[in-house]
Amino acid sequence: METVLVVGAGQSGFGVATSLRDKGFDGRVVLIGDEPGLPYQRPPLSKGYLAGTAGDAQLRLRPEDFFAEKGIELIPGRVASVDRDGAKVVLEDGSAHEYDHLVLATGAANRVLPVPGSTLDGVFTLRTKDDADVLRAALENAENVVVVGGGFIGLEFAAHAGRPVTIVEAQDRLMARVATPEVSAYFAALHEGAGHTILLGKGVAALHGDGRVAEVELSDGGRLPADLVLVGVGVEPRTRLAEEAGLAVANGVVVDEHLRTSDPKISAVGDCANFPCVQAGTATRLESVQNAVDQGRAAAAAIAGEPAPYDSLPWFWTDQLGAKLQIAGILTGAEKVVVTGDREGGKFSVLSFRDGVLAGVESVNRPPDHIAARRLFAADPAPRFETLEANGFDLKATFA
Numbered sequence: 001m002e003t004v005l006v007v008g009a010g011q012s013g014f015g016v017a018t019s020l021r022d023k024g025f026d027g028r029v030v031l032i033g034d035e036p037g038l039p040y041q042r043p044p045l046s047k048g049y050l051a052g053t054a055g056d057a058q059l060r061l062r063p064e065d066f067f068a069e070k071g072i073e074l075i076p077g078r079v080a081s082v083d084r085d086g087a088k089v090v091l092e093d094g095s096a097h098e099y100d101h102l103v104l105a106t107g108a109a110n111r112v113l114p115v116p117g118s119t120l121d122g123v124f125t126l127r128t129k130d131d132a133d134v135l136r137a138a139l140e141n142a143e144n145v146v147v148v149g150g151g152f153i154g155l156e157f158a159a160h161a162g163r164p165v166t167i168v169e170a171q172d173r174l175m176a177r178v179a180t181p182e183v184s185a186y187f188a189a190l191h192e193g194a195g196h197t198i199l200l201g202k203g204v205a206a207l208h209g210d211g212r213v214a215e216v217e218l219s220d221g222g223r224l225p226a227d228l229v230l231v232g233v234g235v236e237p238r239t240r241l242a243e244e245a246g247l248a249v250a251n252g253v254v255v256d257e258h259l260r261t262s263d264p265k266i267s268a269v270g271d272c273a274n275f276p277c278v279q280a281g282t283a284t285r286l287e288s289v290q291n292a293v294d295q296g297r298a299a300a301a302a303i304a305g306e307p308a309p310y311d312s313l314p315w316f317w318t319d320q321l322g323a324k325l326q327i328a329g330i331l332t333g334a335e336k337v338v339v340t341g342d343r344e345g346g347k348f349s350v351l352s353f354r355d356g357v358l359a360g361v362e363s364v365n366r367p368p369d370h371i372a373a374r375r376l377f378a379a380d381p382a383p384r385f386e387t388l389e390a391n392g393f394d395l396k397a398t399f400a
């Protein structure tokens with residue numbers, strides 16, 4: 001019987017396994033994961049789970065009996081190496097598992113702050129449920145909380161920490177990598193309104209303390225008292241297995257339009273995969289639930305004998321301080337923006353254009369705009385500025 005082996009039981013690995021069954025694949029489906037417990041989703045970790053309003057049940061992707069029903073074998077353990085000649089993987093405990101097709105769904109690991117003191121007690125990152133559990137407990141007794149990095153993770157943490165925090169960001173605005181200045185400014189005001197202090201354009205030079213963090217030293221020499229530091233400075237794709245197996249790796253495991261690596265018997269999906277992104281017009285690595293789910297589905301279809309070029313529209317969301325930001329498309333390289341809706345009232349959308357074509361739409365508390373943007377992109381992957389302008393930049397009217 002044919003065996004598909006998936007390394008990594010996170011969002012995308014789970015997606016591959018379930019999609020294979022949805023496609024009618026009747027061979028063995030084996031999901032190997034190095035985290036304890038059943039596969040779970042990460043978004044609540046920096047939102048409701050952190051705030052204590054969501055529990056284990058909200059994290060779990062499916063209950064235990066689902067896996068038995070679907071014939072998905074869960075194997076706990078960490079894969080230490082891939083033996084391509086022998087078509088098998090070897091776990092750290094020495095056990096070997098053969099495959100006909102292998103999927104790497106190993107995700108990403110948090111970047112460590114490259115400064116002295118980054119391993120002191122009281123310095124945390126947030127990626128796993130274990131991280132969130134430790135962080136939640138530490139928050140109860142923390143007085144001075146500093147967040148390093150004003151990206152999604154740092155800001156969601158700040159929003160759900162339940163107390164004022166100081167956010168240190170090296171760029172000159174929040175969420176600079178993925179949001180337009182208009183949206184950055186809105187969220188900066190929101191966080192300041194909630195009592196958070198935002199320090200922009202400042203790096204961190206060192207963390208000080210005697211075993212436990214007590215102070216954050218900034219790049220300009222300033223010092224902040226801190227007994228809890230959350231570092232959210234991005235992730236690195238987990239590519240060691242692929243590299244050591246001799247697969248092509250460049251900012252992620254390099255895959256083609258069918259999510260296949262340089263070895264046709266091995267695919268890669270989710271945060272660890274660098275794929276040819278139609279919307280970006282270049283090889284891209286994305287870190288989102290949408291990307292993990294859709295790539296899991298596409299890789300499964302290819303394995304099940306129904307390959308179709310991967311071209312799903314990237315989209316993303318974040319929840320902070322009662323505001324929901326949803327992004328459809330890829331904003332990179334956009335040179336022109338149009339703001340629609342009620343910015344002052346906190347319900348607006350920002351349309352970004354690249355070379356006269358709509359590249360992405362950020363919607364703040366305007367879910368109908370987000371849905372309309374996704375429908376518009378589905379109907380026309382390259383809506384022109386003039387077309388939208390003629391419709392008063394009304395997304396719904398444009399695709400109707």
Ligand code: FAD
Nearest residue numbers: 008010011012034042043078079106107270271287288289
């Ligand atoms: P992961 O979910 O990280 O799964 C990879 C799994 O592989 C992990 O369990 C890892 O331990 C395991 N693994 C790695 N190497 C091995 C090995 N050698 N052997 C066995 N197992 C291995 N996205 C959104 O779109 N919206 C959000 O609001 C949002 N919020 C987020 C909040 C947090 C706190 C985090 C951390 C992420 C959030 N994301 C969000 C991003 C989203 O969760 C990720 O993009 C998604 O989980 C990626 O799925 P993945 O399967 O590629 O990786």
